[in-house]
Amino acid sequence: MTTDRSNSAIRLAVMAGDGIGPEITAATLAVLQAADRAFGLNLAFEDAPIGLAALRAHGSTVPDESFARAQAADGVVMGPVDTASYPEGARNPSAWMRTRLELFANIRPARSRLGLQPRCGKPVDLVIVRENTEGFYADRSMFVGNGEMMPTPDLAIAIRKITREGSTRIAESAFRLAMQRRKHVTAVHKANVLRISDGLFLECTRAVAARYPQVKYEERIMDAMAALLVRDASQFDVIVATNMFGDILSDEAAEISGSLGLAASINAGTDHALAQAQHGSAPDIAGKDLANPSSLIGSAAMLLAWLGERRGDDGLARASAGIERALDEVIAKPEWRTADLGGPLGTKAFGEKVAAALKA
């Protein structure tokens, strides 16, 4: 469908984040601007500061104004954040956005790129569908207070929240995605020891599986799954998991497919979506023009696809596919790769190569 965008720009809020965030966000914006020109998207970008720079300038790691801007936008592009170095009580931007915008599904693909040898020997093309708003994350499990506590100096407790609603909607997301792919869902759990909480998660995934008889459904215990991915990640299609298991397995899967620097993801709900790389703020290489921006560029491509599907707008879907093709083309050339993949290019130069490779 051709869409007349002359009057209505697609507004993207841009949250650059900490560490390598500003560098990979700049490279991603260069690619999005090239996609805007090539596909006539009419994108408009609005800066919405977060992180340590926002704390210094505005007194908060997620200023209310930045959140409001993101909430009102059509989509959000967010760089990684260095929450480990935040002062006690500072807002965690990832958790803030995921819970308040109800971004319950964290979609994390791991796909071997042309010319890059996957670490398990066979080409990998899988997607981890991770629950994003509950689980073992202490800042997500309570209405008031925090899910971690210390009743005595020698006793620490963490609470893990699993709900029927959260488990059912993430399972729905996984099966819907599987229907567009190879029709195979693997649920990851630890119900052998977490009988009640992962028992509830499995009860919900099985109920959803029963509504999708065309999709092959299987279950794997988390520890075995970690080994199976290393042994042969090519056997998996869609993997659905609770929050922390999905977080851990997706870094593993991304590294197996080539590099954590390639790991794209979006956080999506019913009304909002946020593009965010899988990795963190990489303080060890921040400010050195060494980071691979593919992860955030790929995440932005996923955001365009999400917007295209919601709006029934083929131009956005084609722009998304165009960015993916450009990434493949650039990564296939060893002389155009970034340092994590053994190449000579810096973050900025890599972004420029991808932008130049974009074709409508």
Ligand code: NAD
């Ligand atoms: P990390 O993911 O930042 O880095 C792990 C390793 O991968 C490092 O060696 C780093 O240099 C490398 N790496 C990561 N991204 C890369 C890229 N694009 N290109 C090349 N190499 C890359 O994990 P960490 O060092 O454990 O965490 C740093 C901070 O990030 C912490 O404060 C952590 O809480 C935070 N974090 C944030 C997010 C997020 O914003 N979504 C996710 C994970 C961790």
